[in-house]
Amino acid sequence: MDSPERRYFLLRARFGLSVSEERPCTALLLSLSDEKAGGFFPLSFGLQYLGSGEADLLYEPSLLKRHAAFYYDETKRCCSLLPARGRGIVRLEGEMVHEAAVLRDKMILELSGKRFRYLELDGKYGRLWGGILRTERGYRERAEREPEFREHFSRYKKEREEDLRREREERWERLRKEEGQEREERGAVEGFLLCIDGAGAGRLWALYDGWNRIGSGALMEISLPSSPGLREKExxxxxxxxxxxxxxxxxxxxxxxxxxxxxxGYRTALLRNGDILELGASRLLYIGILL
Known part of the structure; x- marks a missing residue:
């Protein structure tokens, strides 16, 4: 079975679209709760909900459906917490939030006893996604001008939505199978790689204790099937x-x-927060967990 990364790459390539992420990662919510320390939720542009609903982009089963709402403004390049759009109580830096609040790097959020740290990416490491935003805006504007492309782009959107629906179903099926069973965990997240340029730009991967292999194959912990010149394994x-x-x-x-x-380099090297790795047709930013 193809991975979500490969399905996305094949779909975009088939429709002649850029293979960058259409929803690039702009920020993170990093779990600080003991039982899920190191778990994370990637944020992107636009409106997104954190909760236990099947349609919530950020899924956390211990919360209400649409427990918290976040809006990342692509013009102002900032993320706001929107209490009026969410159904649950949220505390920011220990205080209950009733009105929209702009999130700042390393702020602490509490939702139903769960604690999260907000971590900025876009802005903190430069304006990362201007190219992706211009490309996606160009597709929408072209669809408005050209009826033929409008139909073409509409077919892509329908197939993409079907893929996302399938991914949600696979997620729920996996959770049902794991219910009541001890899950195999890789442990807490120890860092991240964010593709900031080239094939796969906008995609984020977690790094865990132990081995983290990068390649174009689906069996790699960090799979970049869209990057030309990348070896399949390791x-x-x-x-x-x-x-x-x-x-x-x-x-x-x-x-x-x-x-x-x-x-x-061909010898072992220590990675430092903000280091850039270049491989295949991609540039990856290393983000240390202790930010």
């Missing part, structure tokens, strides 16, 4: 030492060319 290998909070790029284990901060 193009790059990152090893996380969780107890020491260290991330290592294992040059000796990498089967493909990897540039770290613009320089090719």
């Amino acid at each position: 193009h790059a290998v990152i090893y996380i030492i969780g107890e020491e909070k260290r991330a290592l790029l294992l040059g000796e284990k990498c089967r493909g060319l990897v540039r770290l901060q613009g320089k090719a």
